[in-house]
Amino acid sequence: MPTSDELPSGQRRNFVEELHHYYRAAGRPVLRDLEQPLKKSAVSRETARRLLRGETLSRWTSVQAVFEALCAISKIDPDATRWGGEWNNDDDRSSRQYLRDLWNEAVDEPPRTARVHRLDDPWATSTSRQAQGGYGIPSDEPPF
Template structure:
């Protein structure tokens, strides 16, 4: 079964969704490789690759960059070419654009905290 982009119900609009959409573009351009094949090439676990594409984790940039480079290689895309060539010098590279989105996603506030009465943690935790 092919991995699909999360729906807006699963991953609401915002910085995290924008990051996942961009990464998912390269995944699709690389013909949706088997996650285990990506894991073997990048030395990133299959589960981490899956969670990145679902917006369920924010790995370190080095990890994301390895996955991104693998997707680009499979798609025949130069990760350092301009993301928006029509912008000329003002356009970031594809890699820098993804990194900017990642930074925004990492800095995005988390969803509202679980109300204390529903929390499994002790009150003084």
């Protein structure tokens, strides 16, 4: 699970925490062990890694494939009610639907704004692309 510095609180973190619930239930398999269950869906182990790290939200079909692979390893029925028994009886969503709802909320979450480092002197040149907003300052020099 990524640290709170790597993945701050919010909808994306909620989604990744839920996905990690199934990852832990599956015994924390190495990504190589997920290759075979993911083969039919054409989801790469790199995509699975990036989902588990919170680096991507991918498409629902990819998320679902990783989720189903983890459920198969852990022998969890993905369509069973997530909160069975006396736990939160008013929520009868399945584990799959609960994860999909979290995924939708994460996708709909507005992107975090990156900190922009402003230059003290707008006419000064800087080698920092981040300080320049990633585009660079136009130059009077010819391009050759």
